[in-house]
Amino acid sequence: xxxxxxxxxxxxxxxxxxxxxxxxxxxxxxxxxxxxxxxxxxxxxxxxxxxxxxxxxxxxxxxxxxxxxxxxxxxxxxxxxxxxxxxxxxxxxxxxxxxxxxxxxxxxxxxxxxxxxxxxxxxxxxxxxxxxxxxxxxxxxxxxxxxxxxxxxxxxxxxxxxxxxxxxxxxxxxxxxxxxxxxxxxxxxxxxxxxxxxxxxxxxxxxxxxxxxxxxxxxxxxxxxxxxxxxxxxxxxxxxxxxxxxxxxxxxxxxxxxxxxxxxxxxxxxxx
Amino acid sequence: xxxxxxxxxxxxxxxxxxxxxxxxxxxxxxxxxxxxxxxxxxxxxxxxxxxxxxxxxxxxxxxxxxxxxxxxxxxxxxxxxxxxxxxxxxxxxxxxxxxxxxxxxxxxxxxxxxxxxxxxxxxxxxxxxxxxxxxxxxxxxxxxxxxxxxxxxxxxxxxxxxxxxxxxxxxxxxxxxxxxxxxxxxxxxxxxxxxxxxxxxxxxxxxxxxxxxxxxxxxxxxxxxxxxxxxxxxxxxxxxxxxxxxxxxxxxxxxxxx
Numbered sequence: 001x002x003x004x005x006x007x008x009x010x011x012x013x014x015x016x017x018x019x020x021x022x023x024x025x026x027x028x029x030x031x032x033x034x035x036x037x038x039x040x041x042x043x044x045x046x047x048x049x050x051x052x053x054x055x056x057x058x059x060x061x062x063x064x065x066x067x068x069x070x071x072x073x074x075x076x077x078x079x080x081x082x083x084x085x086x087x088x089x090x091x092x093x094x095x096x097x098x099x100x101x102x103x104x105x106x107x108x109x110x111x112x113x114x115x116x117x118x119x120x121x122x123x124x125x126x127x128x129x130x131x132x133x134x135x136x137x138x139x140x141x142x143x144x145x146x147x148x149x150x151x152x153x154x155x156x157x158x159x160x161x162x163x164x165x166x167x168x169x170x171x172x173x174x175x176x177x178x179x180x181x182x183x184x185x186x187x188x189x190x191x192x193x194x195x196x197x198x199x200x201x202x203x204x205x206x207x208x209x210x211x212x213x214x215x216x217x218x219x220x221x222x223x224x225x226x227x228x229x230x231x232x233x234x235x236x237x238x239x240x241x242x243x244x245x246x247x248x249x250x251x252x253x254x255x256x257x258x259x260x261x262x263x264x265x266x267x268x269x270x271x272x
Numbered sequence: 273x274x275x276x277x278x279x280x281x282x283x284x285x286x287x288x289x290x291x292x293x294x295x296x297x298x299x300x301x302x303x304x305x306x307x308x309x310x311x312x313x314x315x316x317x318x319x320x321x322x323x324x325x326x327x328x329x330x331x332x333x334x335x336x337x338x339x340x341x342x343x344x345x346x347x348x349x350x351x352x353x354x355x356x357x358x359x360x361x362x363x364x365x366x367x368x369x370x371x372x373x374x375x376x377x378x379x380x381x382x383x384x385x386x387x388x389x390x391x392x393x394x395x396x397x398x399x400x401x402x403x404x405x406x407x408x409x410x411x412x413x414x415x416x417x418x419x420x421x422x423x424x425x426x427x428x429x430x431x432x433x434x435x436x437x438x439x440x441x442x443x444x445x446x447x448x449x450x451x452x453x454x455x456x457x458x459x460x461x462x463x464x465x466x467x468x469x470x471x472x473x474x475x476x477x478x479x480x481x482x483x484x485x486x487x488x489x490x491x492x493x494x495x496x497x498x499x500x501x502x503x504x505x506x507x508x509x510x511x512x513x514x515x516x517x518x519x520x521x522x523x524x525x526x527x528x529x530x
Contacts, residue, residue, distance in 0.1 A: 169361070171357055171358075171359060171361055172361050172363070174331070174357065175355070175357060175361050176374075176378060177331055177349060178329050178331065178349055178353075178354075178355035179349065179374070179375040179378040179379060179426065180348065180349035180350070180351070180378065180379060181378045185378055189374070189377070189378065190363070193363065193365045194363075194365075196365070
């Protein structure tokens with residue numbers, strides 16, 4: 001019986017062992033935060049002592065002031081909201097479309113064989129190059145930006161998820177067939193649930209991918225959003241604005257990634 | 273081949289097709305299994321033992337010949353047969369109880385009564401406390417027991433056992449074969465066991481079929497009569513006739529390490 005249970009009456013030796021692990025975790029976290037703080041402090045110091053030209057490099061306090069100004073004028077919300085909205089839509093569409101295509105290709109071996117060379121070529125094409133075409137077709141607006149995000153993430157999703165489907169043990173499928181399962185049941189009872197780890201790692205990749213798509217889209221056409229803010233800041237030579245938008249992107253992308261990690265934890269509960 | 277036969281294979285041939293050509297896998301297999309009988313099929317690896325089970329389970333069709341279960345020609349998987357694979361293949365995202373109910377779920381037979389029966393099986397065979405556990409929390413032997421109960425939950429008359437013990441260590445294997453034989457006898461099932469373990473076959477079966485090398489055909493057949501008060505396979509290994517059967521089948525298999 002290999003049932004893992006935490007006992008309350010652990011031996012001192014075991015407690016010491018647990019303590020050691022805990023301490024190591026704390027040390028890692030402290031070092032991570034220390035590096036960030038040291039970097040910010042050095043940046044601030046170098047800028048105020050004129051070692052570097054803060055007009056070009058900006059500096060933490062100036063970024064902080066920019067954020068505050070944007071916040072006070074209400075523009076911060078608008079830009080963050082626009083970009084987040086586009087990213088989440090692009091991310092969701094990319095994941096759902098990609099998974100749906102993967103299901104079709106799993107279902108029909110023939111379709112998968114036919115699609116193979118197209119997938120390979122499309123995967124290696126830099127989707128960003130399609131930007132001008134998309135703008136002409138979809139107009140200079142949100143639709144183009146979302147499409148960009150969708151295009152950047154969809155092919156990777158198809159390939160990743162399909163490989164996950166095909167990796168499901170043939171014996172598990174045989175087991176279901178002995179019960180007389182239909183193809184649909186094989187999909188819903190074993191192939192999809194067994195592929196959840198693969199789908200989640202596709203989600204993780206797609207967080208980054210859809211951010212790339214949205215920011216590139218905003219660089220090309222937009223009147224609002226963090227990508228717009230960065231481009232605008234560059235054009236008027238306000239590096240504070242550029243740095244600010246980059247930092248907000250960093251935070252937002254990290255939060256989104258954490259969201260997926262939370263999903264993963266929830267769905268993987270009980271699995272090993 | 274009388275009315276008591278639950279399975280009849282009549283002059284069954286099977287060829288495998290691949291781009292490299294056509295390979296005969298089974299040649300003129302005829303056999304019949306009576307109700308309540310425990311039959312083992314032994315043979316060299318690659319002789320098509322598992323293929324026979326796949327045919328009876330309705331997963332593949334024979335090239336020629338007939339296969340009947342309870343007098344009806346097999347034309348696909350049926351709930352009369354239960355298949356047990358080499359690995360337990362419990363789904364790691366399902367609890368033990370959810371795993372056991374898988375077959376009923378697929379066949380759309382989740383009724384109160386069937387569910388109660390399945391849970392009762394878990395209780396009878398010492399797994400009640402693990403109903404809500406996940407597979408990784410169980411040992412290999414327990415997992416394979418759950419796999420057997422998953423097979424029994426659909427209430428099949430015939431059990432097809434495809435080397436169900438071969439992935440386990442020796443001690444677990446002995447203990448589990450004992451237990452499985454007990455369960456099968458108690459539930460009054462007919463069983464067809466494929467194995468390459470001669471001792472396992474002798475200790476568990478009423479009858480043993482020895483297959484030839486590929487293309488597999490029935491080379492010989494042994495009715496096993498072991499004397500012993502206890503019908504448990506582990507005890508039956510001590511029967512005086514055991515060694516005799518072992519030597520005969522060993523010779524028949526003609527194993528060479530080359």
